[in-house]
Every structure is written in C-alpha cells, then in structure tokens.
Amino acid sequence: DGGITQSPKYLFRKEGQNVTLSCEQNLNHDAMYWYRQDPGQGLRLIYYSQIVNDFQKGDIAEGYSVSREKKESFPLTVTSAQKNPTAFYLCASSKSGTGGYEQFFGPGTRLTVL
Amino acid sequence: GEDVEQSLFLSVREGDSSVINCTYTDSSSTYLYWYKQEPGAGLQLLTYIFSNMDMKQDQRLTVLLNKKDKHLSLRIADTQTGDSAIYFCAERTGGYQKVTFGTGTKLQVIP
Numbered sequence: 001d002g003g004i005t006q007s008p009k010y011l012f013r014k015e016g017q018n019v020t021l022s023c024e025q026n027l028n029h030d031a032m033y034w035y036r037q038d039p040g041q042g043l044r045l046i047y048y049s050q051i052v053n054d055f056q057k058g059d060i061a062e063g064y065s066v067s068r069e070k071k072e073s074f075p076l077t078v079t080s081a082q083k084n085p086t087a088f089y090l091c092a093s094s095k096s097g098t099g100g101y102e103q104f105f106g107p108g109t110r111l112t113v114l
Numbered sequence: 115g116e117d118v119e120q121s122l123f124l125s126v127r128e129g130d131s132s133v134i135n136c137t138y139t140d141s142s143s144t145y146l147y148w149y150k151q152e153p154g155a156g157l158q159l160l161t162y163i164f165s166n167m168d169m170k171q172d173q174r175l176t177v178l179l180n181k182k183d184k185h186l187s188l189r190i191a192d193t194q195t196g197d198s199a200i201y202f203c204a205e206r207t208g209g210y211q212k213v214t215f216g217t218g219t220k221l222q223v224i225p
Contacts, residue, residue, distance in 0.1 A: 043157075043202070090156055105157045105158070107156050
C-alpha cells in the first residue's frame, strides 16, 4: 500500500539536544512538506521541497533544518536553536504541477522537550 | 499575503446539519480544500473546489464558495458522532505547491 510514514510517533528529548524526525513516502511524489501544529494555531509551514536536492524555507524555518537527498525521504532536524520545539509535527507529500493536487499526510510525530 | 481564518469550535446535535465557515484573503486562490483531522492523527482530504466553481456536492458534504466575499463553507448533512474532528480549510495560490491552512474548527457532535 502506498503512503507516507513518520517515525517515531512520540519523541522525548532534553533541552539543548538536536533531534531528527523521519518522513518517508512511497507515493512517487516530487513535493514534500513539514508542518508544525500547535493548539489553536492550525498548521504552519516549516520547509518544503518541490524536487530532490532542492528545498525552500516556509513561514517558520528558524531553528529547523532539512535535507532532500532521495525522492522518498525528507527528514527534519529540530536544532537547539529552536526556542519552543514542543509540538506536533506533520509531514506531507503531493504531486507537483499546476493541478489541485492534494497533500497526503503522515500520522505525525509528537515531540516533547523536557 | 495569505491568511485563512476559521472559528475555533462548533457544537451540533447528532442528526443535525453542521456548517463550518472559512474566510481567506488572497483573491488569486486557485484551489480551496477541506481537510479532516481525527485526534492524534494526520490530515485527510475531504473535498476540494476549484476557484471558478460556486458549489460542489459529494454525498453528505456540500461546499459553497463565495469568491466575491472570499468565503468558503462546508456543510455536513445528518452529522454523526464519527464526524467529530478538527476541520481545516486551506487555499492554494499561485503555480507552485504552497498551501496555506486555516486555524482549524473543532466539531463536537453531541449524541
């Protein structure tokens, strides 16, 4: 079955540590995205990538980094520079182009920084 | 810039209709979407409408688009307890993939 996976589902880290969240898709989608979700604030775009080896900052990229070395994978690193990293992180993918292509979402990773 | 707004909460009785509203600011929106999020899960697309349409119906779901007022609504007929979730509207603008999501409306269905 095609889909998008994120691991782990729950992640706990100490303050000051970097942490990497995994996102993998087997939908053959060119575009991938990372969002952060906080209660009452909806989804905010962190980074997106329209093609392998290319990515752009979203609205709240400070304190985060990404890579896109393979089409299937778009890992997100939450660095110690991110001031308030505790949140629910969602990865998504979609086809590229000018059609109304929906974004397919993974199940999310809940990060708690202690 | 893009800004998408929704009320945060809606409560309805089982069997009634639910109407979830959304306003957006970017008049160049090409596609508008409704996603559903169940607790602790990712988002799932419910339906979408192209900006040159006024209405789209899909079983219990009806989407209305008022482009002049930049207002989008989602009507769920015969609301069931399984419809309890957070509903996000989203707009896509321009020729690339960026989509702006609203704040989400939490729908509570009372048995």
